[in-house]
Amino acid sequence: MAIVREFAFQGAQMLLVLLLSPLLTGFVRKMKARLQRRQGPPLLQPYRDLLRLLRKDVVLAESASWLFRVIPYVVFAATWVAASLVPTFRSGLYFSWTADLIAIIALLGSARFFQALAGLDVGTSFGGIGASREVMIASLAEPAMLMIMFTLALVAGSTQLSTMAAYMLSSEVGLRVSLGLALIAIIMVAIAENARIPVDNPATHLELTMVHEAMVLEYSGRHLALIDLAAELKLLLYLSLIACLFLPWGLVTAEYGPQALAVAVGAYVAKLVGLSFLLAVFETAIAKMRVFRVPEFMGAALMLGLLATLLLFVSGSL
Amino acid sequence: MHGLTFDVAHLLAGSLVLVSFMLLYQSRLYALLNIFALHALVLAASVGWQASAQDAPHLYVTAAIALIFKAIIIPVALHRIIVKLGIHRQIENVVGVGLTMLLGIGLVALSMVVMLRVTAGADALAREDLAFALSVVLLGLLMMVTRRNAVSQVIGFMSLENGLVLAATGARGMPLVVEISVAFSVLIAFIVIGIFLFRIRERFDTVDLQALDNFRGERR
Amino acid sequence: MSFDALSAILLIPAGAAVLLAMLPGYRLTAQLNVLASLLAFLASVSLFFVTPVSGPYLLVDDLNKVFIVLNTFVGFTTAMFSASYIGHEIETGKLTPRFVRFYHAMYQVLMFGMNLSLVANNIGLMWVAIELATLSTVLMVGIYRTHEALEAAWKYFILASVGIGLALFGTILVYMAAQPVVGEGLNAMVWTVLMTKAQHFDPALLDVAFVFLLLGYGTKVGLAPLHAWLPDAHAEGPTPISAVLSGLLLNVALYALLRFKMLLALNPVAIAPGPLMVTMGLISCLFAAFMLYRRRDIKRLFAYSSIEHMGIIVFAFGMGGPLANFAGLLHMTMHSLTKSAIFFTVGNISQVKGTQKIADMGGLTETHPVLGWGLVLGVVAIAGLPPLGIFMSEFLVVTSTFAREPWLAVLLGLGILVALGGLLLRLNAVAFGEPKGPVGPVHASYVPMFAHLAIVFMAGVYLPPALVTGFENVARLLG
Amino acid sequence: MVVPALYGLAALLALAPIAIALGATRHATNVTYGASLIVTLGLGVIGLMSLLGEPVSAVTLPLGLPWLGAHFRIDALSAFFLVVVNLGGAAASLYALGYGRHEEAPGRVLPFYPAYIAAMNLVVLSNDAFSFLVAWEFMSLTSWALVIANHKERENLRAGFVYLVMASLGTLALLLAFGLLAGANGNYVFEAIRASHPAAWLVAVVLILAFIGAGSKAGVVPLHGWLPLAHPAAPSHVSALMSGVMTKVAIYGFIRIVFDLLGPPDWWWSMVVLAIGGVTAAMGVLYALMQNDIKRVLAYSTIENIGIVFAALGLALAFKAEGMMVPAALALTAALLHVFNHSLFKSLLFFGAGAVLHATGERDMDKLGGLIHRMPQTAFVFLAGSVAISALPPLNGFVSEWLTFQAILLSPHLSSWGLKFMVPAVGALLALSAALAAACFVRAFGISFLGRARSPAANKAHETDGFSRAAMFVLAALCLIAGVVPGVFIDALAPVTHALAGASMPHQTGVQWLSIVPIAQSRSSYNGLLVFVFMAVSGGLAAFAIHRLASDRLRRAPAWDCGFPDPSPATQYTASSFAQPIRRVYGTLVFRAREHGEMPPPGSLAPARLTVEVRDPIWDTLYAPLAGFVAFASDRLNILQFLTIRRYLSLVFAALVLLLLVLAIWQ
Numbered sequence A: 001m002a003i004v005r006e007f008a009f010q011g012a013q014m015l016l017v018l019l020l021s022p023l024l025t026g027f028v029r030k031m032k033a034r035l036q037r038r039q040g041p042p043l044l045q046p047y048r049d050l051l052r053l054l055r056k057d058v059v060l061a062e063s064a065s066w067l068f069r070v071i072p073y074v075v076f077a078a079t080w081v082a083a084s085l086v087p088t089f090r091s092g093l094y095f096s097w098t099a100d101l102i103a104i105i106a107l108l109g110s111a112r113f114f115q116a117l118a119g120l121d122v123g124t125s126f127g128g129i130g131a132s133r134e135v136m137i138a139s140l141a142e143p144a145m146l147m148i149m150f151t152l153a154l155v156a157g158s159t160q161l162s163t164m165a166a167y168m169l170s171s172e173v174g175l176r177v178s179l180g181l182a183l184i185a186i187i188m189v190a191i192a193e194n195a196r197i198p199v200d201n202p203a204t205h206l207e208l209t210m211v212h213e214a215m216v217l218e219y220s221g222r223h224l225a226l227i228d229l230a231a232e233l234k235l236l237l238y239l240s241l242i243a244c245l246f247l248p249w250g251l252v253t254a255e256y257g258p259q260a261l262a263v264a265v266g267a268y269v270a271k272l273v274g275l276s277f278l279l280a281v282f283e284t285a286i287a288k289m290r291v292f293r294v295p296e297f298m299g300a301a302l303m304l305g306l307l308a309t310l311l312l313f314v315s316g317s318l
Numbered sequence B: 001m002h003g004l005t006f007d008v009a010h011l012l013a014g015s016l017v018l019v020s021f022m023l024l025y026q027s028r029l030y031a032l033l034n035i036f037a038l039h040a041l042v043l044a045a046s047v048g049w050q051a052s053a054q055d056a057p058h059l060y061v062t063a064a065i066a067l068i069f070k071a072i073i074i075p076v077a078l079h080r081i082i083v084k085l086g087i088h089r090q091i092e093n094v095v096g097v098g099l100t101m102l103l104g105i106g107l108v109a110l111s112m113v114v115m116l117r118v119t120a121g122a123d124a125l126a127r128e129d130l131a132f133a134l135s136v137v138l139l140g141l142l143m144m145v146t147r148r149n150a151v152s153q154v155i156g157f158m159s160l161e162n163g164l165v166l167a168a169t170g171a172r173g174m175p176l177v178v179e180i181s182v183a184f185s186v187l188i189a190f191i192v193i194g195i196f197l198f199r200i201r202e203r204f205d206t207v208d209l210q211a212l213d214n215f216r217g218e219r220r
Numbered sequence C: 001m002s003f004d005a006l007s008a009i010l011l012i013p014a015g016a017a018v019l020l021a022m023l024p025g026y027r028l029t030a031q032l033n034v035l036a037s038l039l040a041f042l043a044s045v046s047l048f049f050v051t052p053v054s055g056p057y058l059l060v061d062d063l064n065k066v067f068i069v070l071n072t073f074v075g076f077t078t079a080m081f082s083a084s085y086i087g088h089e090i091e092t093g094k095l096t097p098r099f100v101r102f103y104h105a106m107y108q109v110l111m112f113g114m115n116l117s118l119v120a121n122n123i124g125l126m127w128v129a130i131e132l133a134t135l136s137t138v139l140m141v142g143i144y145r146t147h148e149a150l151e152a153a154w155k156y157f158i159l160a161s162v163g164i165g166l167a168l169f170g171t172i173l174v175y176m177a178a179q180p181v182v183g184e185g186l187n188a189m190v191w192t193v194l195m196t197k198a199q200h201f202d203p204a205l206l207d208v209a210f211v212f213l214l215l216g217y218g219t220k221v222g223l224a225p226l227h228a229w230l231p232d233a234h235a236e237g238p239t240p241i242s243a244v245l246s247g248l249l250l251n252v253a254l255y256a257l258l259r260f261k262m263l264l265a266l267n268p269v270a271i272a273p274g275p276l277m278v279t280m281g282l283i284s285c286l287f288a289a290f291m292l293y294r295r296r297d298i299k300r301l302f303a304y305s306s307i308e309h310m311g312i313i314v315f316a317f318g319m320g321g322p323l324a325n326f327a328g329l330l331h332m333t334m335h336s337l338t339k340s341a342i343f344f345t346v347g348n349i350s351q352v353k354g355t356q357k358i359a360d361m362g363g364l365t366e367t368h369p370v371l372g373w374g375l376v377l378g379v380v381a382i383a384g385l386p387p388l389g390i391f392m393s394e395f396l397v398v399t400s401t402f403a404r405e406p407w408l409a410v411l412l413g414l415g416i417l418v419a420l421g422g423l424l425l426r427l428n429a430v431a432f433g434e435p436k437g438p439v440g441p442v443h444a445s446y447v448p449m450f451a452h453l454a455i456v457f458m459a460g461v462y463l464p465p466a467l468v469t470g471f472e473n474v475a476r477l478l479g
Numbered sequence D: 001m002v003v004p005a006l007y008g009l010a011a012l013l014a015l016a017p018i019a020i021a022l023g024a025t026r027h028a029t030n031v032t033y034g035a036s037l038i039v040t041l042g043l044g045v046i047g048l049m050s051l052l053g054e055p056v057s058a059v060t061l062p063l064g065l066p067w068l069g070a071h072f073r074i075d076a077l078s079a080f081f082l083v084v085v086n087l088g089g090a091a092a093s094l095y096a097l098g099y100g101r102h103e104e105a106p107g108r109v110l111p112f113y114p115a116y117i118a119a120m121n122l123v124v125l126s127n128d129a130f131s132f133l134v135a136w137e138f139m140s141l142t143s144w145a146l147v148i149a150n151h152k153e154r155e156n157l158r159a160g161f162v163y164l165v166m167a168s169l170g171t172l173a174l175l176l177a178f179g180l181l182a183g184a185n186g187n188y189v190f191e192a193i194r195a196s197h198p199a200a201w202l203v204a205v206v207l208i209l210a211f212i213g214a215g216s217k218a219g220v221v222p223l224h225g226w227l228p229l230a231h232p233a234a235p236s237h238v239s240a241l242m243s244g245v246m247t248k249v250a251i252y253g254f255i256r257i258v259f260d261l262l263g264p265p266d267w268w269w270s271m272v273v274l275a276i277g278g279v280t281a282a283m284g285v286l287y288a289l290m291q292n293d294i295k296r297v298l299a300y301s302t303i304e305n306i307g308i309v310f311a312a313l314g315l316a317l318a319f320k321a322e323g324m325m326v327p328a329a330l331a332l333t334a335a336l337l338h339v340f341n342h343s344l345f346k347s348l349l350f351f352g353a354g355a356v357l358h359a360t361g362e363r364d365m366d367k368l369g370g371l372i373h374r375m376p377q378t379a380f381v382f383l384a385g386s387v388a389i390s391a392l393p394p395l396n397g398f399v400s401e402w403l404t405f406q407a408i409l410l411s412p413h414l415s416s417w418g419l420k421f422m423v424p425a426v427g428a429l430l431a432l433s434a435a436l437a438a439a440c441f442v443r444a445f446g447i448s449f450l451g452r453a454r455s456p457a458a459n460k461a462h463e464t465d466g467f468s469r470a471a472m473f474v475l476a477a478l479c480l481i482a483g484v485v486p487g488v489f490i491d492a493l494a495p496v497t498h499a500l501a502g503a504s505m506p507h508q509t510g511v512q513w514l515s516i517v518p519i520a521q522s523r524s525s526y527n528g529l530l531v532f533v534f535m536a537v538s539g540g541l542a543a544f545a546i547h548r549l550a551s552d553r554l555r556r557a558p559a560w561d562c563g564f565p566d567p568s569p570a571t572q573y574t575a576s577s578f579a580q581p582i583r584r585v586y587g588t589l590v591f592r593a594r595e596h597g598e599m600p601p602p603g604s605l606a607p608a609r610l611t612v613e614v615r616d617p618i619w620d621t622l623y624a625p626l627a628g629f630v631a632f633a634s635d636r637l638n639i640l641q642f643l644t645i646r647r648y649l650s651l652v653f654a655a656l657v658l659l660l661l662v663l664a665i666w667q
Helices: A003-033 A045-055 A066-085 A100-123 A127-157 A161-169 A177-193 A221-246 A258-283 A291-314 B003-023 B028-055 B060-083 B097-118 B122-145 B152-171 B178-202 B210-215 C003-024 C026-049 C062-091 C097-119 C121-142 C147-182 C191-200 C202-222 C229-236 C239-266 C275-296 C298-319 C322-353 C369-382 C389-404 C407-431 C447-461 C465-478 D002-022 D026-051 D076-102 D112-127 D129-147 D154-182 D190-195 D201-216 D226-233 D236-261 D265-290 D296-323 D323-358 D376-389 D396-408 D417-449 D467-485 D484-491 D495-501 D527-550 D575-590 D617-642 D645-666
Strands: A058-061 D055-061 D070-074 D554-557 D594-598 D607-612
Touching: A003 A066, A003 A221, A003 A258, A045 A221, A045 D129, A058 A066, A058 B122, A066 A100, A066 A221, A100 A127, A100 A161, A100 A221, A100 C275, A100 D376, A100 D417, A127 A161, A127 A177, A127 A291, A127 D417, A127 D575, A161 A221, A177 A221, A177 A291, A221 B210, A221 C147, A221 D076, A221 D527, A291 D575, B003 B028, B003 B097, B003 B122, B003 B152, B028 B060, B028 B152, B028 D236, B060 B152, B060 D607, B097 B122, B097 C202, B122 B152, B122 C147, B122 D527, B122 D645, B152 C147, B178 D112, B210 D467, C003 C026, C003 D607, C026 C062, C026 C097, C062 C097, C062 C239, C062 C322, C062 C447, C062 C465, C097 C121, C097 C239, C121 C147, C121 C202, C121 C229, C121 C239, C147 C191, C147 C202, C147 C229, C147 C239, C147 D645, C191 C239, C202 C239, C202 C275, C229 C239, C229 C298, C239 C298, C239 C322, C239 C465, C239 D190, C275 C298, C275 C407, C275 D323, C275 D617, C298 C322, C298 C369, C298 C389, C298 C407, C298 D645, C322 C369, C322 C447, C322 C465, C369 C389, C369 C407, C369 C447, C369 D129, C369 D617, C389 D129, C389 D154, C407 D617, C447 D002, C465 D607, D002 D026, D002 D055, D002 D070, D002 D154, D026 D076, D026 D112, D055 D396, D070 D076, D070 D112, D070 D129, D076 D112, D076 D236, D076 D323, D076 D467, D076 D495, D112 D129, D112 D236, D129 D154, D129 D236, D129 D296, D154 D190, D154 D201, D154 D226, D154 D236, D154 D265, D190 D236, D201 D265, D201 D296, D226 D236, D236 D296, D236 D323, D236 D495, D265 D296, D265 D417, D265 D575, D296 D323, D296 D396, D296 D417, D296 D495, D323 D396, D323 D467, D323 D484, D323 D495, D376 D396, D376 D417, D396 D417, D396 D484, D417 D575, D467 D527, D484 D495
Parallel strands: A058 D554
Antiparallel strands: D055 D070, D594 D607
């Protein structure tokens, strides 16, 4: 009986993230539009786009290989699995121990790996630009993310997200410099990973500045739909990651009642709203930077992460 | 009596060293040969005296060998050769005479220091002999080093051999084996040198070793 | 019986020399030469089974037994090689039959000289024998009568005779040291007697004596800076003679040095000869290793490698101790086998290519596979790579030294490494790459070369216990 | 167990003369590789059996040093490496059954190939210093012969030269190390060495010497100079052996000496290993990103992985030095597992490169492209290898990397502050190198297999033969298995860590759903199987749903490319242009990379040119000066060959006078 309930929760979470992610993107777009004094697309526009794309034919470049057609599914699958392993409203899900934080980051890495390959497959110049820049950014973002993970793992003594969240909830975690640094760093990484301003502009098609868009330039129809959905899932993933690590309040752990659950879901949605609002504000306030300024940006994130790790020892908290 | 023998031996050995110095000093080939003959003569004398002193008759043989071969045959032969090669007026010296002399004196001093200190056990005669012999050997070597002409190198080598003979005779009661071998090796040495000089004559128009040194296998 | 075995080793070459000097005709003399060498070898082998009693002039003990057998064996194989080699030299007209007759006679004289110096029980006699051997090689080095050959022979002669002189002086000094203790006369020059009384000799005198002997015989061992004659003599003489020079004559001179070292080792007060030998060995090894890099003549190349290995051997004996001495003996044996094998190969190569210039050779493994891979094998062996014998001895030398004198071991190891680099560069040029030069057939026989290499390989993998015990006894003797 | 293993080795060694006898016939190829395949399989089985609970067995043969004999022994460690070596050997032999037919001069490969495998096995089996070094150097020798198999190219000869000299340097270092351990009277047997407890300084010296010796063979920066030259020069199946297996044998040497023979060293020596390991990993992959020759890329990525392994080993040393045995076991397991994994996917990748090389005759990635259309199966396995080596789940590369990170996360428990600070820094380096490795293999696979053909050769490529494909697929399958059920492999390593660190990781195969748990469920866990299943299921579900409910129609059309469709393949990104952003970010710092672009003046028809200059800092600062010194010294000394006889006499004279003076003064 318990098993079934646990499975149900796991399934619920998977569906939740899947269904919530377009809405989140829509919400961010809306916010930005409002901040720019525009009407903006309706909240549900992303769902419409996805459905429209799914129904359209796929127009495939002649030089595209079988790999090109497989990749959207791989990317989507990897991202979805990763997203559904991050605690959203309830930690300690049945399969939560399948992959710890490192593995989740690595899963996103696989998704990126294949996406970059997709960029190269058709053999166009823009695909190349996108792929090469993507891996360059990733080569800095991933270590930064791992450094952040080190900091948190060393604080919480675990790389298990549920355990970490539980630790963060517990009283013994005080306000710490390292955690502050880690927070800043993870935000920077999240911005880069989700191709947001100032690193990349999801809305642009100005050829020389785009990174993520350039990679998926050749995709159309259902393939494009999956890629977009994966991107939206990724955004959701990062936000809920930040939420569960730095604002874990309201997260229900093992024991729960219906109202607790309701509270948890509410808290979760509230966190998402808040974070995406901040994101929108940030994106409106700042301008996109030149591609070769990005390394400095990410390098800063990496340095912050490393600093956070080292400061842990100085603060002698271990 | 013993004093006398000692003094004479000393005198002869010392004069051998002196003659070595003359060899070093003399830069004209022709004269050089004569001096070498003198060198051999003195050697023969000192060996003879040793023979009588140690009353070892077999040493007379050595003396005779020295006298006949080194004092007469070799100089004569070499005279022939240099005349035939037309180098009997040749004057050659690598290092300045003064410097050579200084080096020679230094060497003599060295050999004295080494030998006299070492052979404290042996009797005075042997000590003197060995010390002088060593200096003669070193001087001969010095000569070989400072001369460029094949003939004078050969002469230097021979004077070195003389020094060895002196040493050998100085060693009391050393079996005849050694003398014979010395003479024998010198003989072979002489023959071989002769052959070589002739070959050299065939090939080069000079016995100056520079001519030989040009052929050094791998030229840069 | 014993008398026969011992004297056979001496009489066979002597008789053969006389015979060969008189007999005309190349084929007959060549075969006779081989036959005589073979007989000498067999006679020497018999020494292992019956050890003759050593008299006042001749002596056979564990130490020289090894040397004698090695000597006669390499002498035999070299005779085989030279039989075919010299034949080709006559065909190409580089040698006239008259010279070949002379050559064969001299070859046996050389063997006689070396055997005599090995079995001599009398320091004077040994000296005479070594000089005899030296002078006979001088004549053979000059046999081609080209400018280079004459210059090489002349250089060899002058330096060798100076060496002769110094060695004699040293010998006299040893006599002087012995005479007060042993008494005048023959006894004061007999090894067996000297060995028993050595501890009473005047140490200071022995020291001076050893300096002279080290320089005198060291000249013939080819230690730097006394080495100058060696490369040219190897390069300009007939190849069989190069093989004998590197493989045997150096060993004989070394044998003499070892004898005197034992003498000094017995004397408590005298300076240990070790440091002197170690220094000279190290200098020779390093110096020769660097010299390998600029060689253009293939025979000179391997001559320098001989200097390097002599350096290693002298180093090992200088270090002393059972392990190092064992290593030294092993290395000496392996080196003479390998190096002579290499010279056989090189002889064939230079006959095929008609030159000794490395620049005119190339791609040998392509054009002459057997010859080329033979050379590769030889160089691999001489560079001290396993599984061939020299690796074992170098392993023992370096490890046993490192525990005692780390820096010396490091220096030696670096020397070996540098030498490896030098040899490898030349090997690449000769054996691999695009083929160069004539590709005619090979005339001389492969048998001796591969016989040697096979033995070296065997030794690298498995040493027969008999040999080991023999070496260990000698190592103990050497202290 | 050791005796049958030795029979196997004898068989391999006997194969060499047979190969010579058979000559350069196709027959010879089949016999040699077929026989090596069988024997290596047998040896691998022996290794496996002795790893899974056969007792330690030893034997002594009357070979080698007479008073010592040749000692051979199989314990857990050597058993594990026996498996690694022979798995690689078997794969290579299978591959070569097909690939070897294309060899133009088989006579230069066949005799050395079995001997080479035998040598590597010998190293693992030998139980005394002498046999160990003989086998070690014999391994270098045979592989040298294989490197210069194609001797017509000057480059290969140079590579062989550098290789053999460096290898001998390493052997020299090991020789000295053993010299120290064995002592003056030479107890070369490992038991004796193990029994002797050397002093602390001696331990340190031996550790450094062993690091130099094994590191130079494994390709640790800065001793790596030979590796990118030699590995690509050999025939591809041999390259696979050299990169995938021989470097592992080197690591075996290091583990054997440092963990087994040597007592526990002071903790700061582990910092040396850690630091150099981390630097090696980062440098190696950066080098790899600068290369355009695909085999060179693979060779440099080997250096990176060796760096990871050494970092893990350094960690294990640190834990061991502080007596924390369980973490030490964890780090050691990570290292060994990575050794195993790397031997799998590196061999696989080299096989792939070999197939490409044979199909196109090209190693330069800028002349390849679009091969996925012409050699789909090779492309597939190469992709699998690339994913594995980029440490991406669910394949095996990720598991060992993950374990390493888990070990790093235990560093706070170390007492010494130096380590506390250094380990996270090394962790950052490893993370960086992991990310860069992904970039490197996106590049390697993407440029050579994807896109459009950049040269006619690439256009006319064809799928490789059956044997080669079989070998590659086997390895790919193993990569997947080791990725999804790593617990089995970790448990197999338990006896090794028990022998070396006196502890082992908790039993894995008992854990529910076959996930792996280094310390505790609550702390960290990873389940490759479920990740794989989830991905497969969700991907499959998505595909199924979309094709069912939405459209599954598809139209072919020219590439859109933002409205600039370009007919010429030359407009694609090339290997060098792909690396450009990374070169800008790291290269300027590390390689003093410079880009000179010259633009033709307006109106001129001359093409614009971009030249990129990348310098190798280590070669410039270490190798070049050494070579310069040797050249200088030999030039100076060479003057002594050209003196006159008089001068030579003066040398003798000087020596004599000098010695006499010494005597005169000394007395």
